[in-house]
Structure formats: C-alpha cells, structure tokens
Amino acid sequence: MMYGTVETDEERLEHLLKLRQLQDETGGFTAFITWSYQPSHTELGGAEATGIDYLRTLALSRIVLDNFDNLQASWVTQGGKVGQLSLAYGANDMGSVMIEENVVRAAGASYCMDEAEIVRNVEDAGFIAKRRNMHYEVLGDPVFRAIDVPRMIELATAREDGAGHIPAELSQYEARSRAGKQLRVIPN
Secondary structure (H helix, E strand, C coil): CEECCCCCHHHHHHHHHHHHHHHHHHCCCCCEECEECCCCCCCCCCCCCCHHHHHHHHHHHHHHCCCCCCEECCHHHHCHHHHHHHCCCCCCECCCCCCECCHHHHCCCCCCCCHHHHHHHHHHCCCCCCEECCCCCEEECCHHHCCCCCCCCCCECCCCCCCCCCCHHHCCCCCCCHHHHHHCCCCC
C-alpha cells in the first residue's frame, strides 16, 4: 500500500480493512508492504511522509492485518535505520537485497543495503536473520557467512540519469506523465 499523497487517515484504514477482508476470503497474500509516497521528481509533488508516520502506519497494519503472516519493512523508501525500527513496529521481514531498483529511485529515494548490512540491522535489533524464498520458506543462514560475497554499496541503474533514449519496445506506449509525453513523439 502506497500512502501519503492525498488520502485521509480514514481512507488508509478503509484500505487496510478491505485487504483484511480479501485475505479472509482468499488467503492469497503472502505479505503486506506499506510504502510511503516519494514526492521528488513527481508531478503530484507534496511532502514526504515522516518516519514516524511510516512506523505508525506499519503498526496499525500489523494490528488490522493480523491475518497476514508477513509484513515487510520498507527500507527501500525509509532507509536502513527506520527499516530496523520496523521490526519493533510489526514487520517480520526486511525484504531482500536489490541489485537494481528504479521505481522509488525515480521518485527520489536512493537507499541501498547489501546482505551484510541487512543482517547487521536485523541482528542489532535483537532478531535472527534467515534467508527465505518468495513463499516464505526458510532457506538457511545468510549467504555471506558461508562464502565470500563482494559488498554492494550502490544500486545498479537500468538507465543513467538524463538518458533520453527510449527502448524500441516502449516507444509506442502512451506516456503516463507530462514529462514523458513531451519526450515521446509517436508517428502517425
């Protein structure tokens, strides 16, 4: 759930209650992640939600969504330290190492943690770090403890900042932003 643009607190709660009902009906969600709106570089603009607002939203999510086994910390939008605090506010999953991330980065967030840093944050918060698959089956201990893994302190990018090249497979898609529409000229 992305929050923090124009919705009210009541609308956030309504969204959570609808998710809870859907989970009761289907059991189809493996996890829930709440992401705060990242206003930089967006047409909507506005202010970024605070870390306190994020932690309150996460804690409320844990209470309302007690039928979700897993709540993931959004360190990608909040940073490692708020991600670490998330474990005390209802999250039981720090997510995963990212090699490349372009969605929230395009909006201005640029946090990066490799496995060693994620594990350090989990353990410093008093928890035991384990690897898992997408079905939340435990796979074992962190990889970097068994083999030498190079540290990754920066995310890769699919496209350099300011690159105006649009891949051929995307050139015919309608642009969703004003800036995108100005960049694309679609032949008739």
